[in-house]
Amino acid sequence: MNRVELQNMAQAETERQNAFRCRLLCCASTPCLSSGSTAVSEAMKQALTDGNLDAEVEVVATGCMGPCSRGPLVTVKMPGQEDVVYEKVTPEVAKEIVAKHVTQSKPVSENVLPADMPFFVKQKKVVLANSGQIDPERLEDYVARGGYAALAHALREMTPEEVCATLTKSGLRGRGGAGYPTGIKWDLVRKSEGDKKYVVANGDEGDPGAYMDRTMMESDPHRLLEGMAIAGYAVGADQGYLYVRGEYPIAAQRLQRAIRAAERRGLLGSRVLESNFNFRIDVRIGAGAFVCGEETALMASIMGRRGQPVPRPPYPSERGLWGKPTLINNVETYGSIAPIILNGPEWFSGIGTEKSKGTKIFALAGNIDTTGLIEVPMGITLREIVYDIANGIPDGYAFKAAQTGGPSGGCIPSQFLDTPVDYESLGALGSIMGSGGLVVMDERSCMADVAKYFIEFCMDESCGKCVPCRVGTVQMHRLLERITDGSATFEDLETLEELCVLVRDTSLCGLGQNAPNPVISTLRYFREEYEAHIKERRCPAGACEMNRIPVQELNTNSRVYSQNGAQAEPAQA
Amino acid sequence: MPVVTLTVNDELVSGQSGQSLLSLLKELGIEMPTLCHLEGLSDRGGCRLCMVELQGSKRLFAACVTPVQEGMVVYTHTERLNNYRRMILELLFAERNHVCAVCVQNGHCELQTQAAKNGMDSVRYDYLVPDLPMDASHERYVLDHNRCILCTRCVRVCDEIEGAHVWDLMGRGVNSRVIAGLNQPWGDSDSCTKCGKCVQVCPTGALTLRGSTVAEMEKQHDFLKWILTGREKKQWDYS
Ligand SMILES: Cc1cc2nc3c(=O)[nH]c(=O)nc-3n(C[C@H](O)[C@H](O)[C@H](O)COP(=O)(O)O)c2cc1C
Ligand code: SF4
Numbered sequence: 089m090n091r092v093e094l095q096n097m098a099q100a101e102t103e104r105q106n107a108f109r110c111r112l113l114c115c116a117s118t119p120c121l122s123s124g125s126t127a128v129s130e131a132m133k134q135a136l137t138d139g140n141l142d143a144e145v146e147v148v149a150t151g152c153m154g155p156c157s158r159g160p161l162v163t164v165k166m167p168g169q170e171d172v173v174y175e176k177v178t179p180e181v182a183k184e185i186v187a188k189h190v191t192q193s194k195p196v197s198e199n200v201l202p203a204d205m206p207f208f209v210k211q212k213k214v215v216l217a218n219s220g221q222i223d224p225e226r227l228e229d230y231v232a233r234g235g236y237a238a239l240a241h242a243l244r245e246m247t248p249e250e251v252c253a254t255l256t257k258s259g260l261r262g263r264g265g266a267g268y269p270t271g272i273k274w275d276l277v278r279k280s281e282g283d284k285k286y287v288v289a290n291g292d293e294g295d296p297g298a299y300m301d302r303t304m305m306e307s308d309p310h311r312l313l314e315g316m317a318i319a320g321y322a323v324g325a326d327q328g329y330l331y332v333r334g335e336y337p338i339a340a341q342r343l344q345r346a347i348r349a350a351e352r353r354g355l356l357g358s359r360v361l362e363s364n365f366n367f368r369i370d371v372r373i374g375a376g377a378f379v380c381g382e383e384t385a386l387m388a389s390i391m392g393r394r395g396q397p398v399p400r401p402p403y404p405s406e407r408g409l410w411g412k413p414t415l416i417n418n419v420e421t422y423g424s425i426a427p428i429i430l431n432g433p434e435w436f437s438g439i440g441t442e443k444s445k446g447t448k449i450f451a452l453a454g455n456i457d458t459t460g461l462i463e464v465p466m467g468i469t470l471r472e473i474v475y476d477i478a479n480g481i482p483d484g485y486a487f488k489a490a491q492t493g494g495p496s497g498g499c500i501p502s503q504f505l506d507t508p509v510d511y512e513s514l515g516a517l518g519s520i521m522g523s524g525g526l527v528v529m530d531e532r533s534c535m536a537d538v539a540k541y542f543i544e545f546c547m548d549e550s551c552g553k554c555v556p557c558r559v560g561t562v563q564m565h566r567l568l569e570r571i572t573d574g575s576a577t578f579e580d581l582e583t584l585e586e587l588c589v590l591v592r593d594t595s596l597c598g599l600g601q602n603a604p605n606p607v608i609s610t611l612r613y614f615r616e617e618y619e620a621h622i623k624e625r626r627c628p629a630g631a632c633e634m635n636r637i638p639v640q641e642l643n644t645n646s647r648v649y650s651q652n653g654a655q656a657e658p659a660q661a
Numbered sequence: 662m663p664v665v666t667l668t669v670n671d672e673l674v675s676g677q678s679g680q681s682l683l684s685l686l687k688e689l690g691i692e693m694p695t696l697c698h699l700e701g702l703s704d705r706g707g708c709r710l711c712m713v714e715l716q717g718s719k720r721l722f723a724a725c726v727t728p729v730q731e732g733m734v735v736y737t738h739t740e741r742l743n744n745y746r747r748m749i750l751e752l753l754f755a756e757r758n759h760v761c762a763v764c765v766q767n768g769h770c771e772l773q774t775q776a777a778k779n780g781m782d783s784v785r786y787d788y789l790v791p792d793l794p795m796d797a798s799h800e801r802y803v804l805d806h807n808r809c810i811l812c813t814r815c816v817r818v819c820d821e822i823e824g825a826h827v828w829d830l831m832g833r834g835v836n837s838r839v840i841a842g843l844n845q846p847w848g849d850s851d852s853c854t855k856c857g858k859c860v861q862v863c864p865t866g867a868l869t870l871r872g873s874t875v876a877e878m879e880k881q882h883d884f885l886k887w888i889l890t891g892r893e894k895k896q897w898d899y900s
């Protein structure tokens with residue numbers, strides 16, 4: 089396929105779509121599938137057949153539309169009219185949509201989400217622009233919305249240096265957590281000497297509760313492939329690997345199909361778009377270890393070795409897969425590439441704050457009215473996210489803290505609700521932007537308990553290579569257990585704080601180095617809550633069962649040391 | 662190889678470009694605590710004892726996996742580092758069952774030596790007392806997981822020097838364990854050449870020669886009866 093054929097494909101598909109009187113988009117992403125969207129689309133198709141509307145109306149299985157807690161979601165598209173989004177669609181409602189909205193142009197009022205809802209209005213969709221709009225299994229649908237035009241443009245009009253320079257100018261930073269400038273990273277790999285180079289997409293996404301990358305892969309797989317191909321051209325690689333977390337079978341399957349479809353049309357493989365550029369992509373499936381999201385462990389896993397980090401330097405840009413220069417970026421980072429090439433770096437850097445450009449996808453979870461997936465411009469305040477987009481905290485409870493960055497991040501208390509969400513501001517508060525998990529907690533959450541949860545996660549996910557992370561997290565977890573069950577002393581708190589510093593400073597990889605963050609940040613803002621657990625043996629939030637007492641106090645005459653994991657007996661009332 | 666100049670503990674020194682900081686420090690006679698490092702094997706930076714401070718960086722660096730660089734300013738024994746080293750050793754002692762008094766390696770153990778040298782005289786953390794087995798299936802050697810510190814010297818020597826790759830790791834985090842073959846009894850491993858290299862490089866009493874472990878010493882009192890019978894009755898039984 090060449091450029092002209094690509095344009096023809098886009099045009100033919102647009103005409104095909106416009107021929108329908110109405111298109112019913114039904115979300116087929118994991119959250120909606122699990123709330124029953126398959127039955128919904130079946131019901132719609134049946135109703136259309138029954139009404140003899142098959143030829144005029146099309147049912148499309150799309151990717152994620154956003155407000156996942158309100159699923160299954162259906163969008164009704166009619167030419168010349170605003171899209172209408174329905175929430176909580178059952179097969180019955182689906183039939184009604186066909187009967188009333190499609191046939192009589194009268195929306196079924198109860199389930200319609202208002203178009204001016206802050207959830208939609210406050211978002212800015214760049215990476216997720218196609219998500220919920222196209223059928224991820226149809227290459228034509230992507231091409232009709234400008235797909236692969238950026239790759240075609242880069243191959244024909246730009247040198248690899250220019251591609252890197254464009255990204256540097258756009259201010260795009262890595263979305264996988266650390267926020268390293270993407271253009272600079274690409275340029276490093278481009279300049280690295282090597283007869284062979286690799287491009288890797290990190291779709292391991294291990295943060296509990298986060299599903300930004302899964303959504304991107306499920307909803308718009310070709311966008312990711314296009315970004316990787318542009319990367320391959322820019323750095324001089326002809327092989328890409330897409331590392332997908334093992335728990336994401338739908339994403340892996342859609343990506344594999346997308347790769348085959350793109351190869352058949354000459355958009356990947358040999359002589360991409362009839363140029364001299366060759367680029368193949370293979371999918372590699374992870375086996376469920378958080379640490380394999382760390383880039384050096386991920387590469388070890390791709391090479392078939394035990395997924396353990398190795399010390400850097402050398403960085404992957406010098407010596408990566410099989411010792412060759414390797415570019416590794418997050419899935420969302422690759423998703424931002426095509427729009428930057430098409431719209432120019434100035435357009436992208438016009439969005440966001442001084443040092444954090446563009447948009448960021450967040451997975452909203454916790455004690456909020458609407459959970460789901462959002463894409464917002466950098467610099468939006470936490471307050472806008474919590475109270476406008478997520479529609480606040482239900483049942484009249486008060487906001488307590490927002491947790492960003494998952495097990496590597498921290499908690500942000502209410503006095504900082506007006507902080508702009510960008511790399512620098514969140515870092516200054518002791519949290520991190522992270523990959524995009526955002527959990528809102530109300531006054532019923534105990535911060536020591538939250539910290540314990542994350543330490544337990546890191547303890548279970550530690551690879552075991554280095555001593556401070558392997559054993560330090562276990563000891564930290566024990567101390568937090570004591571604090572949350574009432575058997576801790578102030579000495580324990582001191583030991584915990586010392587361990588936080590040790591594990592942070594001496595661990596080999598980011599997992600261990602960041603593991604203490606949830607403890608450090610909750611101690612910074614909620615110290616009195618920890619102290620109440622120890623001094624008054626009381627959990628202010630009422631979340632912890634305080635049913636044990638310190639071992640020393642069991643027998644006041646002779647000091648008994650808590651050793652060998654011995655637990656004190658429950659306090660006698 | 663070009664020479665590089667750097668500062669170590671406020672003294673100007675020179676090293677070969679490409680060499681690891683740890684090897685230079687050793688050449689300089691600076692005693693660096695190490696456990697997973699062993700000269701002749703690849704370095705992995707796992708035990709974190711050889712960490713040093715580099716001026717201009719907030720991070721600490723494991724000397725074994727850090728190449729020397731022109732202009733580096735290195736500190737090897739600051740109070741902070743010494744303190745971290747003690748804590749790491751405490752964590753190791755708390756992790757498994759390191760009871761020196763009943764260990765074959767008592768007095769020749771690198772973990773014990775490091776504890777003594779670094780002033781680690783007590784453990785403030787909970788002993789985790791995991792319930793770990795021993796593998797005595799091999800005709801010549803014994804593996805006691807209770808003493809293993811997961812340094813992977815055995816894994817590396819078997820792979821890199823003997824070329825047999827009998828050893829590897831399974832599990833993760835604190836549940837990691839060295840395994841022979843595909844997690845089978847060591848004695849059943851077809852690839853083990855019985856060379857004993859792993860036993861010789863193991864820093865602790867985790868890998869030992871059969872017959873030398875605690876409780877394996879058998880005393881024979883029979884000689885007494887034999888001598889007395891011989892002397893008293895002039896009957897010397899040489900059968
Ligand atoms: C323990 C750990 C887990 C990580 N998990 C992920 C992950 O799931 N996805 C990801 O993109 N990056 C993850 N990272 C960050 C990667 O190491 C790497 O920085 C990133 O993929 C680079 O891409 P970027 O520059 O586009 O952000 C993780 C890092 C650590 C230390
Ligand atoms: S910090 Fe933890 S996860 Fe990272 S290498 Fe060390 S033990 Fe493994």
Ligand code: SF4
Pocket residue numbers: 808809810811812813814815816839859862863864865867868
């Ligand atoms: S058995 Fe010995 S050499 Fe092997 S990992 Fe354990 S302590 Fe190290």
